[in-house]
Amino acid sequence: AHYCASKAGARMLNACLHLEEAGRGIRAMALSPGTVATQMQHEIKASGINSVAALDWSDHIPPEWAAQALMWMCTGDADEFLGQEVSLRDTAIRARVGLVR
Numbered sequence: 001a002h003y004c005a006s007k008a009g010a011r012m013l014n015a016c017l018h019l020e021e022a023g024r025g026i027r028a029m030a031l032s033p034g035t036v037a038t039q040m041q042h043e044i045k046a047s048g049i050n051s052v053a054a055l056d057w058s059d060h061i062p063p064e065w066a067a068q069a070l071m072w073m074c075t076g077d078a079d080e081f082l083g084q085e086v087s088l089r090d091t092a093i094r095a096r097v098g099l100v101r
Contacts, residue, residue, distance in 0.1 A: 018083030
């Protein structure tokens with residue numbers, strides 16, 4: 001519950017930041033990359049602690065995808081997502097960012 005509550009709080013903070021500061025030129029968006037192929041995911045998989053541990057390694061995205069998405073979010077092409085969450089689980093967003101798998 002703690003993890004989900006903190007994610008919900010971060011999403012709301014992003015939306016409020018956009019509403020309050022967009023007029024000052026501040027761009028606010030959130031990135032939801034999904035599970036990223038990192039050492040932390042190796043440790044979770046080895047622990048068997050939760051449902052994420054059961055994911056096949058190919059279900060995790062490369063860390064470079066998250067970095068590329070963040071760079072894209074800094075461009076005008078991402079303006080429609082201001083105040084919202086950009087989810088890399090969405091194949092249409094992946095295509096716009098230039099990510100393929």
